[in-house]
Amino acid sequence: MSEGQKQSVAVVGAGLAGTSAALGFVDLGYDVTIYSDKDRDALRNKVPPTGVGVLFGASRDWDAKIIEDLYEIGNTTGISVRLKSGSGDERADVLEFNPDFGYVAQAVDLRLRGDDRLGRFLERGGKLEVGEVDDDRLDAIAASHDLTLVATGKRGLADVFPIDDARTHYREPQRKLLQATLQGVGDGPEVFDYRSREGGKHAVFNLDAENGEIYVGPFHHKDIGLSWSFIVFAKPDGEWAAKIDGATDNASARQVLVDIFREYFPNDAPVVEKLQVIDADPYSWLKGAVTPTVRKAVSTTKNGHVVAAIGDTAIAVDPVAGQGAQGSLIQVADLLAAAKDHEGEFTAEWLSAQFEKYWESRGKAAVEVTRLYLGDPDYADHLELSFPAASVNSDVASALFGLLSDPNPLLTLETRDDVLGFIGAVAGEPADDVLAKFEPAGQFSSAAVA
Ligand SMILES: Cc1cc2nc3c(=O)[nH]c(=O)nc-3n(C[C@H](O)[C@H](O)[C@H](O)COP(=O)(O)OP(=O)(O)OC[C@H]3O[C@@H](n4cnc5c(N)ncnc54)[C@H](O)[C@@H]3O)c2cc1C
Structure with a gap:
């Protein structure tokens, strides 16, 4: 030069x-x-x-160094989490929590x-x-x-x-993925109101011990703006993985979602059924897998x-x-x-x-x-302790999802004692006392009534 x-x-x-x-x-x-x-x-x-x-919180500060924030739709301030396990008569509601993130997460196309x-x-x-x-x-x-x-x-x-x-x-993908964006439901307090008083301001995260996870959240679609985005994270050996194969276009992707919700999370199915494909965007869905x-x-x-x-x-x-x-x-x-x-x-x-x-x-x-979050066996202690603790202590729940914004605190939690110490510090009382309050949900509460 x-x-x-x-x-x-x-x-x-x-x-x-x-x-x-x-x-x-x-x-x-x-x-x-x-x-x-x-x-x-x-x-x-x-x-x-x-x-x-x-963009869960902190990364938005880095993004602001590249470009000004242009978007107002697709923001959430917390997440409604529910875990179920088992099938048939054995299927049980295990735990739920609904923390505020303590930051704003932004989902833009x-x-x-x-x-x-x-x-x-x-x-x-x-x-x-x-x-x-x-x-x-x-x-x-x-x-x-x-x-x-x-x-x-x-x-x-x-x-x-x-x-x-x-x-x-x-060396291989840990989840089979289905992503789809659907339209027709707003993001006001009435959406998912039986899960959380914040309604559409909180995203939804459903976990199924055997089959995987589903994320649902308000989304800023490039053409229509307010919409809802879904991601199914299917465990390769679970029942959802084969269902994802049935998605071949945005209509069949929607149908796979509706079918999964009807069977595995029936409380949420009425909202999902109201959502429709975005006809103008045949590319509003995606399936695949990532080898980390x-x-x-x-x-x-x-x-x-x-x-x-x-x-x-x-x-x-x-x-x-x-x-x-x-x-x-x-x-x-x-x-x-x-x-x-x-x-x-x-x-x-x-x-x-x-x-x-x-x-x-x-x-x-x-x-x-x-x-x-993949449930790697190296993190068995972390998961066994933090999810029950989160379900009885909202500060622990916020800290767990704070890791999506800044994952670095996780690197300090190497042993079971580290995790117990973390729970105790966040909750302001000994971790054993926090965990003693946990009982399996039995049946999910109605947040609207609560
Ligand atoms: C289902 C799903 C959900 C996700 N959700 C989140 C989330 O909530 N939060 C988050 O932070 N991340 C999320 N991610 C990850 C995120 O989408 C990616 O990390 C990010 O988009 C990667 O951007 P990129 O520019 O590196 O790659 P890409 O978006 O893949 O861009 C690569 C570009 O290079 C082009 N290209 C490829 N080969 C060539 C070539 N030979 N010559 C010229 N051009 C080429 C491609 O056409 C493409 O335009 C998610 C990913 C998936 C799959």
């Missing part, structure tokens, strides 16, 4: 991570090109959103978030080149830019970055040019703890802040140091809180 010339940045992939990084580097004064396999219209209108992308970023990026002089990037093209791109970021998601060019075996706990994977986020192309991974390309987590989009934004915002103060080349050493900082400050905790 000759003196006075702007440093150039290439961003491959225009999902949330790519558009966020591209906008941020343009705003720092770099000459930025996005290389995307899809044009702007296709990114917004011809693909499903990669996920629901709820990732296609809209991406398009808003892309629009600003183009207005501010960024360039978009459309065409799939393969290994040869990546090599050429990296040769002609000062910094090349790869943001092609879980697949794409992810294999350029070797899997980090020491940080990757699973951490990669070595700095690599080289075949001719030795340095490339760095961001977003899901670097760390892909199962969405059960909602960490993927959040982590992507934090990784990008921290990289931008470091680049602002950086002089000289973007060497492999510098880029690796940035990733290590991100891993220590968020990435590792995001991976671990996901393992907690």
Whole structure:
């Protein structure tokens, strides 16, 4: 680069991570090109959103460093949690709780978030080149830019970055996933009012000990605005996994949801039955699975040019703890802040140091809180103690869901005694006293009456 010339940045992939990084580097004064396999219209209108992308609290502060907050719909302030187990006559309501998060969670269509970023990026002089990037093209791109970021998601060019075996706990997906967005119900206090007096201001999280989990929450759809987003996290050996196979379009995805609710959570079924597909958006559903994977986020192309991974390309987590989009934004915002103060080349050493900082400050905790919510056996004590404690103490419940906003406190809870100490500290009384109050629900209460 000759003196006075702007440093150039290439961003491959225009999902949330790519558009966020591209906008941020343009705003720092770099000459930025996005290389995307899809044009702007296709990114917004011809693909499903990669996920629901709820930003649980703290990550919104990092996002605000990239773009102003443009959205008012899709905000929740807490979550109504219910756990059931067993089947047939043995099926039982086990526990419930309904904490305030203590923060605002925001669920906005990732296609809209991406398009808003892309629009600003183009207005501010960024360039978009459309065409799939393969290994040869990546090599050429990296040769002609000062910094090349790869943001092609879980697949794409992810294999350029070797899997980090020491940080990757699973070799296969832990849940089969079905995501769908439906319309026709508001987010006022009357929605789900039998679960929570906050109604539609609290999301819904249903757990089934044998079959998996279901998240339901108000959502800002890119075209119609207020809608409701669903994610079924089906355990591979549970009964829901086969049901997900029946989803082939948005109508059958809705039907799978209705069927699951009628059979497993009948109290909620009347609300779900009222919700309808968004005809104008045939891409408002998604099914699949994520193999949770951490990669070595700095690599080289075949001719030795340095490339760095961001977003899901670097760390892909199962969405059960909602960490993927959040982590992507934090990784990008921290990289931008470091680049602002950086002089000289973007060497492999510098880029690796940035990733290590991100891993220590968020990435590792995001991976671990996901393992907690997946019910990994390493967290058996944590789950056995924290869910009953949460059901009898709202501060413990808030702390449990506070981990979605900041998962780092989990890293301090290594032993059963650590967890008991944490429960005691949060509840303000000995953990044993808290846990002694727990009795299985028997039957869920009516929050409206309570
Ligand atoms: C069901 C589900 C629910 C989720 N819910 C949440 C949540 O509540 N909270 C949260 O924080 N996270 C959530 N996530 C995770 C979140 O959606 C992802 O972490 C995030 O969207 C990843 O963004 P990305 O930009 O890294 O990847 P992507 O969105 O996958 O973007 C990659 C882009 O690169 C393009 N591309 C691919 N290959 C090439 C190529 N060779 N050349 C050029 N372009 C290419 C793709 O077309 C795409 O546009 C969820 C995920 C799922 C599956």
